[in-house]
Amino acid sequence: MKTFSIGGVHPDDKKISAGSRIEVLPIPKTVYISMAQHLGGPAKAVVAPGDKVKTGQVIGEPTGFISAYVHSSVTGTVKSVGLRKDLAGIPVVHVEIETGPDEWADGIDTSDTLVTDIPQDRQFIIDRIKNNGVVGLGGATFPTHVKLCPPPDKKAECLILNGAECEPYLTSDYRIMLEKTSQIVVGAALMKKVLGVQRAVIGIEENKPEAISAMSAAVADLQKKSPDYSGIEVMTLKKKYPQGGEKQLIDAVMRRQVKSMGLPIDVGAVVQNVATSLAVYDAVQKNMPLISNTLTVTGDCLPADRQKNYLFRIGFPLSYIAEYNGGVPEGAVKIVSGGPMMGKAVSNFDAATLKGSSSILYLTAEQTERKPESNCIRCGKCAEACPMGLEPFLLNKLARNGMTEELEDNAVQDCIECGCCLYSCPANIPLLDVIRIAKGEVIRAIRARTAPKK
Amino acid sequence: MDRILVSPSPHIHARTSTSALMRDVVIALLPSVIVSILYYGWSAMVLLAASVVSCIVVEYLITRFMYKAPSTVGDWSSSVTGVLLFLNLPPSCPWWVAVIGAVFAIGVVKMTFGGLGQNLFNPAIAARVFLLVSFPTFMTNWAAPKGFIGGVDAVSGATPLGIVKEGLAQGMTLPEIYAQHDFSYLQTLFINIGGSAGEISAIAILAGFIYLLARKVIRPYITLSILATVFVFSGIFWIVNPDQYTDPLFNLLTGGVLLGAVFMATDYVTSPMSDKGGVIFGVGIGLLTILIRYFGSYPEGMSFAILIMNSVVPLINKFCKQKKYGR
Amino acid sequence: MTTTIIWTIAIITLLGVVLAVVLYLVAEKFKVEEDPRIDEVEKVMPGANCGGCGFAGCRAFAQSCVEAMNLDNNFCPVGGNETMKKVAAVLGLEVKEKAPMVAVVRCNGTCSNRPRTNDYGGYSSCKVKSALYSGDTGCFYGCLGCGDCVAACQFGALSMDPETGLPVVDEEKCTACGACVKACPKRIIELRNKGPKNRRVFVSCVNMEKGAAARKACKAACIGCGKCEKACPFGAVKVEHNVAYIDFEKCRLCRKCVVECPTGAIHDVNFPAPAVKPAPKPAAPASAAASAAKPVAQPAAPAAPEVKVSAAEAGKKVEPEKKSEE
Structure with a gap:
């Protein structure tokens, strides 16, 4: 069984909500659609208060090369376009829409029929992906059409679909792998076509045997139908965090390592999440814009019957979903959007869901409160855990003393912020908190130094 | 839920803690402690109490009144030092020697550098060497006090290594020395009277080692590389001249090699961070131990070897880094 | 015996001479010419x-x-x-005199003014906190309260007031080096003219939200109403992005803006008495608390009209200065 070669930790996987089928959330009275749903330049709102919008209609246009379209997820009237706080309390432009009965924009296929024929026109696929606002749903929300069009001097060799879902608690990817199995495989074939690669690997962690067998069956089934599906395989990966990290997955699947400050394409890899693959399927085969995604509501303090996987549309307030689910459970002190290792803590629960929202995770004080920091005992557990082979204890010291050059020599810029160091530190030193800031500063310094040469 | 808690990721923690790790080390030391108390009786108990209590008290006083900070006694590290110090003392040693050792271990070796995690040398080992130099009579008096079992009453004597060293100095060959003092490996493995309190039973030490490995407190590289080096290096000498140089098994089982390799050299603070560094560190300790035993004037060399290698740990850490991803 | 001593002395002397020569040569070779x-x-x-x-x-x-x-x-x-x-x-050069400066904290989001909405559980650093979220209150622009500025100050001029949760500048110790200005991720701290007799008027808020939102987040926020701008006879106050700013080069310390401000966001410091609307009444001593806090400024007090301000409030306002005079 394959896995990445350096470091890693084994947190309890706690997939409590794994057995819950995806339920469709009803549409609230008002939705707030953020214009910054992706990495890169925020979209520019192209609607004004009073405008009537249909479901799937473009309401935000990309600004710049790395940006994406934003579509209305509901039918209704635009009430306002203005600043609203996101989940971190930071003001971002949102379009507020008062909702009415669903009326889909033209050209969208809302039927359930599986379309398995792969369009042969590469540009057609890319345009569909771009126009339907597909972004990476694995966490970084990088615009997918940009990632699928590598610069001409770089050649993709392998498409890796990330179905590892190595974060504890999260089950949304698992559920779509069970319920939208064939669609994901078709999405993979579409991306394979765009990239012109022969091989596509769907990596799934060993703790999801049902997903592995379902995906394998779907692949075998589709391969019988069309040669477009050849070269797609399902690979079982060891359960180890951060298996789903882009660089770790490439190491596990291809036994290649991306150079420092490099991109996966440098070693011929393109990594996409399984949820992105589903979005690609919808965008290309159904002309359906990315306006919905699956989200897990979970946590140890949440009663068993309320552990859910929901299909939400973008713009639903998190608090609305929580209310629908029965409210914030007793004992929860922290709400995380995303997994417990890399997710973002929510400070504003009224914030709207985004394309990349994957969970509402409730954590108790006992689980999440940090213990007071004590002296480093040089046990080396952080270095042992670091999947990038860094020395967090050293980086922490250098960062606290502002030693930028030494930080760069010790590769702080390679940190992937997976949190393994802080997770395993017996002295409760806030290693990642400190290193993250230092990494930002060093990367800025490197960019400033290399930019004029270009 | 009035105010939502916000903090940077990760939001969960393995919930390991310094105190839990240190407590595990104390538990791992228990077999050795119990065996030595059973065989050395009340005087061992007094020595243990003196050593542990004074380590804790000294740490408490220094953190409270010199650092003016909350006491760090709760992290169990001073208790570990106390127990280790006891295991490094001859069982017949007076209790006040242990107190002086504790003051030196905690007050000088550990706290002057800034407390836990900051010290360069292993406090217990440094204290043992300090006592050895300051009170050579007490520290080389291996008379065994009366124990609760075993009935050995004041067996005089030297440690096996001491006997060998003396015999060799008198111009005897090893077989002659062994013939004079009946000596058995089996005895060393289970109960060996003569030597420091902690050297009493190799089995007890190994039990602690297995516990530490099972609890993932330590990794085996340092210990194994020390033992392997001692075995191989002394083996070479022994093959060349079995009359002059003691055999590898003898070297492994005597003079605190096991105690040092399992509990002292693996101390987090004073050993290298990486596994590669740990192997270099272990090989260095093994080589130095044998060199001191064969060519130095002290019969056992473990303490000095560990101290010397402690001093090069920063250098090892600097040059032995694990492989980084993509570099 | 004697020979041993002689030999030792000879060898050591020789060694000393040789090393001295080596040292000299090395020093010569690597000598750096400097003005x-x-x-x-x-x-x-x-x-x-x-x-x-x-x-x-x-x-x-x-x-x-x-x-x-x-x-x-x-x-x-x-x-x-x-x-x-x-x-x-x-x-042998000429130098232009510069007016002395002092660091000024432009946030009045005390614990009582800004209701807390969140708790922070990470590493106590404003940098870390600001990279993560908007802060523990509804105000995105205000002080985060982790004291990066205090840590950055080499002169011990900054301290966190546990009561207000805001940093306090000790103007005696502040050298206006600007380290705190750089350290503050929210850019709250500004270097301003120290002013005559250390008297200054400044807007103690940088919130750029619209009035209602700003007010909701913090009772003492600048709501950008523009009253101060109109009140200023010298054109020193400008309201931009919903927040007022007083140009200290133009400000003549008349304090008309202080009186006008509906939220109390404009602060005047080191004045002997709180500012009020000009009244016909002649000068009277300032409130007890204020005079106790400012023994130095008291004799020089200009004609200041009496005010109906509670002693506690007056005392609170001058608190930062009290510290500096101790």
Whole structure:
């Protein structure tokens, strides 16, 4: 069984909500659609208060090369376009829409029929992906059409679909792998076509045997139908965090390592999440814009019957979903959007869901409160855990003393912020908190130094 | 839920803690402690109490009144030092020697550098060497006090290594020395009277080692590389001249090699961070131990070897880094 | 015995001579030619190496002064005009006097003014906190309260007030080096003219949200109403992005804006009595609390009309200054 070669930790996987089928959330009275749903330049709102919008209609246009379209997820009237706080309390432009009965924009296929024929026109696929606002749903929300069009001097060799879902608690990817199995495989074939690669690997962690067998069956089934599906395989990966990290997955699947400050394409890899693959399927085969995604509501303090996987549309307030689910459970002190290792803590629960929202995770004080920091005992557990082979204890010291050059020599810029160091530190030193800031500063310094040469 | 808690990721923690790790080390030391108390009786108990209590008290006083900070006694590290110090003392040693050792271990070796995690040398080992130099009579008096079992009453004597060293100095060959003092490996493995309190039973030490490995407190590289080096290096000498140089098994089982390799050299603070560094560190300790035993004037060399290698740990850490991803 | 001693002495002497020669040769080979005036200038510098001048340290500053032979662009904020005069004397140059500056905290989001909505559980650093989220209150612009500025200050001039949760500047110790300005991720701290008798008027808020939202987040926020702008006879106040800013070069300390401000976001410090609308009544002593807090300023108190301000409130306002005078 394959896995990445350096470091890693084994947190309890706690997939409590794994057995819950995806339920469709009803549409609230008002939705707030953020214009910054992706990495890169925020979209520019192209609607004004009073405008009537249909479901799937473009309401935000990309600004710049790395940006994406934003579509209305509901039918209704635009009430306002203005600043609203996101989940971190930071003001971002949102379009507020008062909702009415669903009326889909033209050209969208809302039927359930599986379309398995792969369009042969590469540009057609890319345009569909771009126009339907597909972004990476694995966490970084990088615009997918940009990632699928590598610069001409770089050649993709392998498409890796990330179905590892190595974060504890999260089950949304698992559920779509069970319920939208064939669609994901078709999405993979579409991306394979765009990239012109022969091989596509769907990596799934060993703790999801049902997903592995379902995906394998779907692949075998589709391969019988069309040669477009050849070269797609399902690979079982060891359960180890951060298996789903882009660089770790490439190491596990291809036994290649991306150079420092490099991109996966440098070693011929393109990594996409399984949820992105589903979005690609919808965008290309159904002309359906990315306006919905699956989200897990979970946590140890949440009663068993309320552990859910929901299909939400973008713009639903998190608090609305929580209310629908029965409210914030007793004992929860922290709400995380995303997994417990890399997710973002929510400070504003009224914030709207985004394309990349994957969970509402409730954590108790006992689980999440940090213990007071004590002296480093040089046990080396952080270095042992670091999947990038860094020395967090050293980086922490250098960062606290502002030693930028030494930080760069010790590769702080390679940190992937997976949190393994802080997770395993017996002295409760806030290693990642400190290193993250230092990494930002060093990367800025490197960019400033290399930019004029270009 | 009035105010939502916000903090940077990760939001969960393995919930390991310094105190839990240190407590595990104390538990791992228990077999050795119990065996030595059973065989050395009340005087061992007094020595243990003196050593542990004074380590804790000294740490408490220094953190409270010199650092003016909350006491760090709760992290169990001073208790570990106390127990280790006891295991490094001859069982017949007076209790006040242990107190002086504790003051030196905690007050000088550990706290002057800034407390836990900051010290360069292993406090217990440094204290043992300090006592050895300051009170050579007490520290080389291996008379065994009366124990609760075993009935050995004041067996005089030297440690096996001491006997060998003396015999060799008198111009005897090893077989002659062994013939004079009946000596058995089996005895060393289970109960060996003569030597420091902690050297009493190799089995007890190994039990602690297995516990530490099972609890993932330590990794085996340092210990194994020390033992392997001692075995191989002394083996070479022994093959060349079995009359002059003691055999590898003898070297492994005597003079605190096991105690040092399992509990002292693996101390987090004073050993290298990486596994590669740990192997270099272990090989260095093994080589130095044998060199001191064969060519130095002290019969056992473990303490000095560990101290010397402690001093090069920063250098090892600097040059032995694990492989980084993509570099 | 004697020979041993003689030999020892001889060998050691020889060794000493040889090493001395080696040392001399090495020193000659690696000698760095430097303008001796750099040393002289460095001697008159404060030697704090704080970097407030924009150079890596006092020596780098001295080097730059000597190389440029012109002090127009170089100023040591710590040593101030005194030091610059000395530097000018060493180099035989002219120097323009600069008005002394002081760091000013432009946030009045005390615990009572800004209701908390969140708790923070990570590493206590404003940098970390600001990279993560908006802060523990509804105000995105205000002080985060982790004290990065306090840590950055080399002169011990900053401290966190546990009562308000805001940093307090000790103006006696503040050298206006600007380290806190750089350390604050929210850019709340500004260097402003110290002002005559240390009297200053400034807007203690940087919230750029619209009035209602700003007010909701913080009782003492600047709501950008523009009353101050209209009240100012000298055109020193400008409201931009929903927040007022007082240009300290133009401000004449009349305090008309202070009176007008509906939220109390404009602060006046070191004035002997709180500002009020001009009234016909003649001067009267300031409230007890204010006078106790400002013994120095008291004799120089200009005609200040009596005010109906509770003693507690007056005391609170001058609290930062009280510390500095102790």
